[in-house]
Amino acid sequence: MKKVLLILGAVAALAVGLIAVAGAGAQEGPAGGRVGDFVTRLADRLGISEDELTAAVKDVEIDMVNQAVEDGRLTEQQGADMIDKIENGPVHFPGNGRPGPRPCRAQAFVVEAAAEVLGLENDELKAKLEEGKSLAEIAEEQGMTVEDFTAALTAEVEAGLQAKVDAGDITQEQMDRLLEGFTSHVDNIVNFHPEPGAPGLCRGHRGPPPEGEPTPES
Numbered sequence: 001m002k003k004v005l006l007i008l009g010a011v012a013a014l015a016v017g018l019i020a021v022a023g024a025g026a027q028e029g030p031a032g033g034r035v036g037d038f039v040t041r042l043a044d045r046l047g048i049s050e051d052e053l054t055a056a057v058k059d060v061e062i063d064m065v066n067q068a069v070e071d072g073r074l075t076e077q078q079g080a081d082m083i084d085k086i087e088n089g090p091v092h093f094p095g096n097g098r099p100g101p102r103p104c105r106a107q108a109f110v111v112e113a114a115a116e117v118l119g120l121e122n123d124e125l126k127a128k129l130e131e132g133k134s135l136a137e138i139a140e141e142q143g144m145t146v147e148d149f150t151a152a153l154t155a156e157v158e159a160g161l162q163a164k165v166d167a168g169d170i171t172q173e174q175m176d177r178l179l180e181g182f183t184s185h186v187d188n189i190v191n192f193h194p195e196p197g198a199p200g201l202c203r204g205h206r207g208p209p210p211e212g213e214p215t216p217e218s
Helices: 002-006 033-046 050-070 076-088 103-118 122-130 135-141 146-166 172-191
Strands: none
Touching: 033 050, 050 076, 103 122, 103 135, 103 146, 122 135, 135 146, 135 172, 146 172
16 A cells, blocks of 8 residues: 555655655644653753753754755755744654655656656546556557657656756755656656555655655665
8 A cells, every 4th residue: 555655666766855845744742742742851851941952953953954055955945944844833853753855746746747748637647557557558558668758757857857946946966866866766667556446646645754864665
């Protein structure tokens, strides 16, 4: 089930940085739940107030975002959006669900590119994938060889990423990293067989940890 929600397996490689400022996910804040209990215990262990601990954590996160902007790993707008979320959201700790880029967005990006290449509507292509067909099989149904489809899909993905760079949504460094991740897995993506009858694209999938944190094996 989890495998089909990724749909194209290695597409998750595209997710890192594709939408660097994803919307905040649901999470219990410091007032309750495991995070709240952790904050309370850690503040007590350090001999400081919870407010002081929370402020220190957010200060460090903001410093890291500013460094990423300075290094060119995030655009200024991405950095500003992330800092706004940090300042106005609950405290987060590594591994506890800091909202980050999700494979869903990368899957949708690749599916849109594939639909464009194949001359299909997005919903048509999704329906075929949910029947258990691979992109390679769908391409052949549309009268394309797998080789021609793979080349055209790669070009379409590259053009889409370049458009994001031109619009200031991602940096050139992010594009280079995403494109390298895509091209190194494109054969797996094109030949991947989703599980027939499984839920549709991305439903119920929470996505990987943020950039810089370990991604669990799918």
